[in-house]
Amino acid sequence: MFMENKASDGEQPRVGVYVCYCGMNIASKVDVEALRQFAEKLPNVVVSRTYKFMCSDPGQELIAQDIKEQKLNRIVVASCSPLLHDATFRKACAKAGLNPFYFTMANIREQVSWVTANSAAATKKAKALVAAAVARVAMHEALEKKRVPVHADVMVVGAGISGIHAALLLANAGKKVYLVEREPSIGGHMGQLDKTFPTLDCSACILTPKMSEVKNHPNITLWTLSDVQEVSGFSGNFKVKVKRNPRFVKLELCVACGQCVEACVFKEGRVPDEYNIGLSKHKPIYMPFPQATPASVLIDPNACLKLSRGKCASKCVEACDRAAIDFEQKVEYSEVEVGAIILATGYQLFDATKMPEYGYGKYPNVYTMIELERLVNAAGPTQGEIVMRDGRKPKRVGIIHCVGSRDKRHHPYCSGVCCMVSLKMAHLMRERIDAEVFNFYIDMRTTLKGYEEFYDRVLHDGVNFVRGRVAEVTDWAMTPGEEGKLVIRVEDTLIGVVRRIPVDMVVLATAMEAHDDADDVRRKFNISCSKEGWFLERHPKLAPVSTFSDGIFLAGVCQGPKDIPESVAQAGAAAAEALSLVDKGFVEIEPNSAWIDADTCSGCKTCIPLCPYHAISRDEQKKVAVVNEALCKGCGTCVGACPSGSAQQKLFTDQQLHQEIEGVLNYV
Amino acid sequence: MRYLYYPGCSLKGTGKAYDESLVAVFDKLGMDAKELPGWNCCGATAYMSVDETKAFALAARNLALAEQENGSDPIHLIAPCAACYLVLNKVQKYMAEYGHLREVIANSLKAVGLNYHGTVKVRHPLDVFVNDIGLDKIKAAVSHPLKGLKVASYYGCQVVRPYAEFDDQYNPQTMDQLMNALGADAVDWPLKTRCCGGTLTGTVEEAGLRMSYILLKEASKRGANIMATACPLCQFNLECYQGKMRGTFGDSIDLPVAFFTQIMGRAFGLEAKRIGLQRLFVPVKAAPAMA
Amino acid sequence: MSSLQIQVRIKHQEELDPDFANSIAALPGGENLSRCIQCGTCSSTCPVSLYMDYTPRRIIAMTRAGFKQEVLASNTIWLCASCYECTVDCPREIKVTDIMYALKRRAMEEKVYPKRFPTPVLAKEFFKSVLKTGRSNEGLTVTWMILKTAPLNMLKQMGLGLKLLLRGRMALGVEKMEGDPTQIRRLMEQVEVEEKKTH
Known part of the structure; x- marks a missing residue:
């Protein structure tokens, strides 16, 4: 019965098949002319053509012309993935007066030519796919896209430089922005850096104005110490539940005068300070850092005697004349509706103890780069004085690039920024303490504007460069000059000799890596990530800040390693994408929703709890299931589960799928 | 648990004391570890440079014999020599990884009436003592705590590389823990896994000698009064060439180098002869608690 | 009379063996030969490299480029003590020790090692x-x-x-x-x- 060649709407199908060369992408493997001839002989096919680039204007025009002249009522394009050009060809059909859903694509590029070296096999598979598409398209029906209004507010998750920049752009465009940050202050990693390459402007000087702009912006609602708990809904209409952890200090009252910190019963710091990477300690009540935003102290509930043991003289409460301290604060949950979400959750740094050959954690004078950033910073644990853990000042410093990067045992990718960070640090060590500096690199990557010039400047500074990956940092001395030093063992690959270089201080340029909880976050937002844990963009070139979930965009390093200018540029792009979505006022929804055939539905309720979007309910009068089309996302779960076959889905009807299968089987 | 013991050729020659002390320690700890009947040379490193597939087939024969011996029980084959331990492990891994190799070896074994299904677990005695027997039981067996003995635990290369099955390959700990359990002090030193020179001491003496000398010198510098080894070749290089090192480097190097099992035997109060102390070139008597 | 010793150091493509790299890469353990990024970790981690005429990194580069004669005649392959330090430290997971074994076997097959070595x-x-x-x-x-x-x-x-x-x-x-x-x-x-x- 399935080979009955009558269209679903009673009309006799007149199919046009268009085989794309895609330049050499398809034509180098698939015999496109043979495919065209094959398609010509398939049932219902009226015309079959090939073209170099079907997606080009002349290619689309070809289809439009045939629709008009040959009275085609079904179109099949055999080319690339529907993800790329489904919309293009649907539009071409619509322009020629044909309902765009009388169209289907056969993917003979990603699923055929790109995945085999065998030309004969490729052509054979392409024929099977085209036969299936021709059989399927006969069963297509005219459908209409639905329009749904969108919510104009936007949420930005993560308030490092990327999140801050995106939030400000949107807020300045008049959109209400919820900015969610899990740390007590905004600013992210950029707030920890001393100077930025290649211009050497002070990181805090360029970041803090933006931080205070966030705080004072009437369109931005800032939630720190907060986490997104749950996301539901769809593009244009998300519902987000945010968990807001207590600060135990009333934000609106605190002026960060610091008298409470002074008064705390602990006279010395006792909690390793995250901002200073543990190089200093803070008290249970503390200010994260001088420019922290919001400018307010907070209390660490695990360290505070009052909060952890219930017993304390609470000197802080006495000291605060604004009565801002509130031990009764509890976790709060806020639920908001937004039209778009920008993820700017950033990164973490590679744990250097995973490479014991470099001695981090074993030898006190081995530092990570971010530790050194704090050490050279005037607001850092030593007020910018460069003294090592053993109290000495380094005379000779070795900077090791690629720690955890370009290493299949850790991260196979290049972190991109470490070369420039290491050059900057080499420069600072020359400038500030006149130290002798050795940089150990595998390949020097200084590709962006002004970067190569900076490398040239550092070479001229007298920094020593050794091309070679360091094998080991050891305290094993072979010569008197090595006694009491850290010895770096490396092959100087440009000379072809192994060298042992004794230094006082070793600095490890550790890799950028995805957060440990990146996978949880991605699940919450229903997006994908690469195997390294970076959030996956929709298309690496043409949709670099979009995701496979409409309405969710990416900014900054959560998508992959980047430096500051790139992160900011990407944040701008994400803001523009979000704006283009929420400003339009509506979204069009693919008409692929499910429906229930009320005549055959037994009312068994199997589908109702299975629906992940809560789109199915039971009509108690008719005793049948009913789908709410506005909520249905077209996932097909109910269709698969329905025991009586009453649940059906547009664009994926049983008839269409059976025809598609028959098409393949008849050919094979 | 039942074990099978694969001594390897060196333990029947230069490393005889390793064999004697290991068997004595098995006894003392009440372990069931009979010698694998009919075992042959593991293939060893030198052999690998003549014909690799043949070397693998030699190793695989031993695994097939071990499998036969234990029937369906899980088979733990103890290989004390570092080279044997490596080669036996390597053939397991490579047979799993390289289909062609697996086929050649399986067919060759079949032709001489043997079969190997890949079920043997090759274990180093350090692994067995620390992870199966346990430090508590070892401590309980100590009758002569080795007070004042400062041990540089020397693991050598092939026990922890390239297959760090039971210990860290950069900073292994099992032998140190074992020594501490015997009442001795394990010295922290950075060359625990640096190569002793291996066969180079025999073939390119200048290179090999210096590599061993470096180890002895650093261990002494870090305060060790004895070095413990887990490999017959390391022990041979480090101990038997000390006279030559004194001549070559003009240094008064003089450090006893014993198998870690001899040190265990001493702490267990076993008779000196049973653990082969008389076979050492540098007498251990000088070291505290070893007399 | 000049006392300056000079030598022609140029290498013409036809002097190289184009199949050498493939024959080594095809052996068990040789599979990642082409992935080397010449970082030198193998050389610096090697306890014997101080005696070698070519460091292990250079042997890998030369093998890959087809410098068969130089590689097989080098003392490097015979100095390798099989300590596997390079194999475990290589960031590209190249089994350098196995490659050294393969080169030793090849040198013996082709009888290009020093007499009495x-x-x-x-x-x-x-x-x-x-x-x-x-x-x-x-x-x-x-x-x-x-x-x-x-x-x-x-x-x-x-x-x-x-x-x-x-x-x-x-x-x-x-x-x-x-x-x-x-x-x-x-x-x-x-x-x-x-x-x-x-x-």
């Missing part, structure tokens, strides 16, 4: 001993090696041998495996048969 001789002596008895006999093997490579050294080594004998660490007799040692010979012959079959 002891390592290949030692390897062959091991082979013979195992074939005969199922075991390797260190004492006898080493004695043969010395006699074949540097007979004069025999005198120097006598002291050590004597000491070992006195301490029962070197047997004068031949250690033999239990059971039937001809099984070893048959097994080895079968390997040759099987290898031919699959080629």
Whole structure:
């Protein structure tokens, strides 16, 4: 019965098949002319053509012309993935007066030519796919896209430089922005850096104005110490539940005068300070850092005697004349509706103890780069004085690039920024303490504007460069000059000799890596990530800040390693994408929703709890299931589960799928 | 648990004391570890440079014999020599990884009436003592705590590389823990896994000698009064060439180098002869608690 | 008269062996040869590289580029002590030790190692001993090696041998495996048969 060649709407199908060369992408493997001839002989096919680039204007025009002249009522394009050009060809059909859903694509590029070296096999598979598409398209029906209004507010998750920049752009465009940050202050990693390459402007000087702009912006609602708990809904209409952890200090009252910190019963710091990477300690009540935003102290509930043991003289409460301290604060949950979400959750740094050959954690004078950033910073644990853990000042410093990067045992990718960070640090060590500096690199990557010039400047500074990956940092001395030093063992690959270089201080340029909880976050937002844990963009070139979930965009390093200018540029792009979505006022929804055939539905309720979007309910009068089309996302779960076959889905009807299968089987 | 013991050729020659002390320690700890009947040379490193597939087939024969011996029980084959331990492990891994190799070896074994299904677990005695027997039981067996003995635990290369099955390959700990359990002090030193020179001491003496000398010198510098080894070749290089090192480097190097099992035997109060102390070139008597 | 020694150092493409890299990469352990990024970790981690005419990194580069003659004639491959430090440290997971073994075997096949160089001789002596008895006999093997490579050294080594004998660490007799040692010979012959079959 399935080979009955009558269209679903009673009309006799007149199919046009268009085989794309895609330049050499398809034509180098698939015999496109043979495919065209094959398609010509398939049932219902009226015309079959090939073209170099079907997606080009002349290619689309070809289809439009045939629709008009040959009275085609079904179109099949055999080319690339529907993800790329489904919309293009649907539009071409619509322009020629044909309902765009009388169209289907056969993917003979990603699923055929790109995945085999065998030309004969490729052509054979392409024929099977085209036969299936021709059989399927006969069963297509005219459908209409639905329009749904969108919510104009936007949420930005993560308030490092990327999140801050995106939030400000949107807020300045008049959109209400919820900015969610899990740390007590905004600013992210950029707030920890001393100077930025290649211009050497002070990181805090360029970041803090933006931080205070966030705080004072009437369109931005800032939630720190907060986490997104749950996301539901769809593009244009998300519902987000945010968990807001207590600060135990009333934000609106605190002026960060610091008298409470002074008064705390602990006279010395006792909690390793995250901002200073543990190089200093803070008290249970503390200010994260001088420019922290919001400018307010907070209390660490695990360290505070009052909060952890219930017993304390609470000197802080006495000291605060604004009565801002509130031990009764509890976790709060806020639920908001937004039209778009920008993820700017950033990164973490590679744990250097995973490479014991470099001695981090074993030898006190081995530092990570971010530790050194704090050490050279005037607001850092030593007020910018460069003294090592053993109290000495380094005379000779070795900077090791690629720690955890370009290493299949850790991260196979290049972190991109470490070369420039290491050059900057080499420069600072020359400038500030006149130290002798050795940089150990595998390949020097200084590709962006002004970067190569900076490398040239550092070479001229007298920094020593050794091309070679360091094998080991050891305290094993072979010569008197090595006694009491850290010895770096490396092959100087440009000379072809192994060298042992004794230094006082070793600095490890550790890799950028995805957060440990990146996978949880991605699940919450229903997006994908690469195997390294970076959030996956929709298309690496043409949709670099979009995701496979409409309405969710990416900014900054959560998508992959980047430096500051790139992160900011990407944040701008994400803001523009979000704006283009929420400003339009509506979204069009693919008409692929499910429906229930009320005549055959037994009312068994199997589908109702299975629906992940809560789109199915039971009509108690008719005793049948009913789908709410506005909520249905077209996932097909109910269709698969329905025991009586009453649940059906547009664009994926049983008839269409059976025809598609028959098409393949008849050919094979 | 039942074990099978694969001594390897060196333990029947230069490393005889390793064999004697290991068997004595098995006894003392009440372990069931009979010698694998009919075992042959593991293939060893030198052999690998003549014909690799043949070397693998030699190793695989031993695994097939071990499998036969234990029937369906899980088979733990103890290989004390570092080279044997490596080669036996390597053939397991490579047979799993390289289909062609697996086929050649399986067919060759079949032709001489043997079969190997890949079920043997090759274990180093350090692994067995620390992870199966346990430090508590070892401590309980100590009758002569080795007070004042400062041990540089020397693991050598092939026990922890390239297959760090039971210990860290950069900073292994099992032998140190074992020594501490015997009442001795394990010295922290950075060359625990640096190569002793291996066969180079025999073939390119200048290179090999210096590599061993470096180890002895650093261990002494870090305060060790004895070095413990887990490999017959390391022990041979480090101990038997000390006279030559004194001549070559003009240094008064003089450090006893014993198998870690001899040190265990001493702490267990076993008779000196049973653990082969008389076979050492540098007498251990000088070291505290070893007399 | 000039005392400046000069040498032509240019390399023409036709002097290289284009199949050399592939033949090494095809062996077990050679598969990642082409992935080397020339970082030098193998060289700096190697405890013997200080004696090598080419560091391990350069051997990898030269093998990859087809410098067969230079690679097989180098002392590097014979100095490798198989400590596997390079293999575990390589960030590209190249099994450098296995590649060194492969190069040693190739050099022996092509007979391009220094005459009287002891390592290949030692390897062959091991082979013979195992074939005969199922075991390797260190004492006898080493004695043969010395006699074949540097007979004069025999005198120097006598002291050590004597000491070992006195301490029962070197047997004068031949250690033999239990059971039937001809099984070893048959097994080895079968390997040759099987290898031919699959080629």
